[in-house]
Amino acid sequence: MSLLAVREVTKRFGGLTAVDAVSFDTHEGQIKAIIGPNGAGKTTLFNVLTGFERPEDGTVTFDGREVVGMRPHRVVRAGVARTFQNTQLFDEMSALENALVGRFPRTRTGMFSASLRLPGTAKEERLAQEEAAKTLRLVGLGDASSVPAGDLPHGRRRLLEIARALATEPRLMLLDEPAAGLNSSETEALAEVLYRIRAEGITLLVVEHDMGLVMEVSDDIVVLNEGKKIAEGPPRLIQKDPAVIEAYLGEEEADA
Amino acid sequence: MGARPGRAQRSRLVLIAAIVIALAALPFVYSDAYLLKVLSFVGINVIIVAGLSLLFGYAGQVSLGHAAFYGIGAYTSGVLAVRFGWPWIACVAAAVVVSAIGGLILAVPTLRLKGHYLAMATLAFGQIAYVAFVEAKGITGGIDGLSGIPSPSLGPLELRSAESNYLLVWFFVGVALLLAGNIVALRPGRALRALHASEAGAQACGIDVVRTKVQVFVVSASLAGLAGSLFAHLVGFISPSSFTLVLSIELVAMVVLGGMGSLAGAALGAVVLTLIPNLDAVVPGMSPRAVELLQDWNADIFGVILIVVMLFMPGGLAAGAGRLAGWVRRRRPAPSEAEA
């Protein structure tokens, strides 16, 4: 059974169709990549899958529940976490605090109980701290827990955002270009982290431009172009797919 | 909170304890009605600013209408006491509830607004509330104000003296700061800061942005309402001119001057800016001429302090004090700064 089922999702902005009747499935324990040239609609698709955008058409089912119409925080609580292409960290908060915010859906202390420090809040806080620290260690940021997120170098910011998403205890994680701006050793470390996450039993859906990384880590690839799905399959087949090659060649020509 | 909670936290607790004891002991060792009255006004502003700090300093939602919530609290309390003879504690509770409702009424339609647009919307709300205070003469007493508001009382115990009112106000200051302090130290406080830094990031962490914004607005408004109630019973007379835009602007200035995202800073900002016009209350032995000059140049001093702090203390008084403390600590040979 698929964990995430995307069916005929269409999202338009004015006259532009950013995502055009896209369907695919993601299975439990997979690392699935979404690739495509710039403007193919990958980020928009992510926004639809996580409740940030509402599609005009189509359904998104996660673990048997309809995601379309859920607001983003509900989607996270249902078990889908995400990162952003432009990292959305809380810069003035420490790395640990960022990860602690990630614990939000798995903790309960509200304004009222916090203000009075009702019984249970201290215990919950302590556990949350431990969990948050654990996710930091998992991505290799155990040494940076007290550093403000704004002071971290770019590569570590990407890792911190992953840690924060991990802290929400997701079953599915959506990573939007996690390797963008990373150097090769950082990218290798990232691949390592992705395997570790999968080892935790978490399914991954990754938008990525770094083909080396995509081919290395993903079990399955969806290719988008101009909002449409043009191919889907394992890496070795995708590499040879004429439609994919065509789409990428087009982009290179445009860039040149 | 740093990596070494032990020592830093201990010294902070000692500092807080010292402040609490000094404030509580003050009226017993030195009873000066003027000083106590001024400090009561300071305390009232600290309570409002504690709430505004949550809303603005932490969650980044600006409000130029907080004088309205303060006024709603004051009028609720005053009207119920004067016209309906409610007991004091019931008036306080009603003031908190009614201003919380006011916060809800403002928060819901303005949820989508950010920055200067939110500032303008809250400003408009404040101005409309002011007109309501003036025009609802049958209830509020109109522009002439509402007089004869009784002193706080608990059963047969009536708190009329400056000392008892001072202690009452600062008791509530303590409560307000404790509640707000707990909020910011725990999960909801992190949600507020997250919201401020990145709404998308906060949503991606499962934070219900709408609900959190409404909640913090309500909490903030109810603290202002509490302060308003205390004010009404402390002074016995309220009129619309105590709840104007000028006050709202001053309150925002207190939060920024003290330090965004710092409760202690905001409180410090409130203390400093409230004391300026009545500096002679805390500085003993000022000559009448000096007092006269102080009053004449009050606005200039206020303005110059705002400018100078903003120019030379990025992050406000709290950050400035923190840097000063850090400098002092560094002057002493510290054993090991084991920080990453």
Add this chain to the structure above:
Amino acid sequence: MALALMLTLAMVGCQQGGEETTDLKPTEEPIKIGAVVSLTGPYAGLGGPEKNVIDMEVAKINAEGGINGRPIEVLIEDDGTDEKKAQAATAKLIDKEKVVALIGATGTGQTMAMRGDVDKAGIPQVSMAGGTVITQQFDKLVFQTPWSNTIVVPYTLKYLQGKGYKKVALIADDGGFGKDGIAVLKANLAKYGMTAVAEESFKPEDTDMTAQMTKIKNAKPDVIIMWTAGANSAVVLKNAEQLKIDIPIVGSHGNARMELVKGAGAAAEGFRFPAGKILLPDEYGTDSEEYKVAKSFVDEYTKKYGEAPSTFAGHAYDALYIIVDALKKLPADFTSAQLRDEIEKTKDFIGIGGTFNYSPTDHNGLKESDLVMYEVKGGKWVIAK
């Protein structure tokens, strides 16, 4: 904590030291009176002359031997036209300076705000603000010196009735003065056979009233009554001129300021307003006692400060001398209750605003006969016919 305690103790020490040094002449310890005046904020223009008068007259009283040999000292505090500051100042004057009586405040709101502390301390307060509420919400400790609207409005309406006007248009600011005036006007119009055909208001800080005046023009009243005190009075007159409204306009005692005549220029010609006789002391008759008091006050003030005193200056003069006259009648060991009683017994006190007669039911003390109707002619005040 020990540090905080030490600091507190040090403050106590300092304070006691400070108090001792102020008593330079223990044999003739001054009688302390407190004054709460708006020297900054919107009412700064009113409070300034009030302070001037107090400074001038206190020096004069002390030069003439003070009160039964004791000098007086008036401690002036600025309330910044702010009620909270007025209260802090009151607490300071009562508890720290131990004043025997309070003058002030300049504004009605500030006066009302002082009441709680005044009641607690049980000392008399003589306000320089004109709000009806001050003496209508009666407090046996609180007196006032300006004409309240309950005196000025009937006087004005009687005058207008004499002119045969029936339909009036009302325009007022929506601050304390204007709102109070409108309320008293509406309560009294019928008594003088008049009806209101229009009622308009504006905010004290508004800069244009052509829309309001257009509506008034449309209502075709016999006379326009304008109840406001600030700079807007001139704007109303100018807007009326601009709209070619040739309906007579009558103002209030809040218009007895030369700034209005200067500000409105030609538009002020023919404008009438009621006020005390201080503007033209000759009205008293040059051989009367009232004339002498007013004339010497005007002359001294003009000599010292280079401009004629405003009516607000007169309110401060009256407040000060009402207290001083009461003090003169009391023994050296008087109590505040005695002082209050003595102020209430004030009879035929010839002041600047008129002749004061306080009673247990009347803490305003003035009568309609203390007023005259003025008219602006050739940029000057003359008695209106």
Add this chain to the structure above:
Amino acid sequence: MGVDAEVTGSELLQFIIAGLKNGSIYALVALGFTIVYASTKAINFAQGEFYMFGGMFAVFFLSGLGMPLALAALVSVITVTAVGLGFDRVAIRPRRDAGPLTLIIITIGGSMVFQSFARHAFGPDERPLPVFTAGPSIDFFGAAIERQTLWIWALTAVAVVALTILYTRTKLGRAMRACMENREAARLMGIDTNRVVTISFGLAAGLGALGGLVVTPLTQTAFNVGPSMGVKGFAAAILGGLGNPLAAVAGGITLGLLESLSIGFLSSTYKDVIALAVLLAVLVLRPEGLFSRASREKM
């Protein structure tokens, strides 16, 4: 009052004239807000004081120093522009990159100091200024237009045209517009953004001063007239849509008309409430302002 007579055409015209007159002043102040906002993203709380200074300095140069009216007016606008430039130099430039909040608090401080300065220097009473052209008001289809109102319209129009030329025809104006769109990008393009901020403070001060100057003959001026006009100008700028000069002008005119028509058809007591309620409705329904096409902030 229940005695409202029919509103005739000439009265309606009179309300519109009043609205356009006040609206022009609001527009000049709103322009100041929007120009500073465009370059700093901050609201200049001292804008109302520039307005106050415009009238106050003119009074001082005229009655205090005996200059002829035209010269006094000109020197006043120049002086206030210099004050704006000086304020930027002393208090804004050192913390220009600290973010809008810091700048806002600095301008609040500036507004207090300016206001207090005016009280100390010029006294607490209101001060008059003569009209630019004496004479009775002009009849216009049964409505009256005061001569000074023509001056207000003329000078507002000149200011708007000059500003449009500056923005569209000069290199400086293009730099300012680039800053408005995206300050970082403008800096990368080699535009001296510091200079743009300085100039915007000077322009804002000059425009505010012009507003205060032309209206003082009608209203007189005093040390404390700034804040309430500041609020009106801010409201007008928001109503139109922040950051767009033409929208600010449209916002100012709209606000002026809204007020005078509220008085004319509804109630003078609630005219501000009505204007503010409309403003709130606009904010809630169209947060980007009535006349601005600027896209809403993206996620």
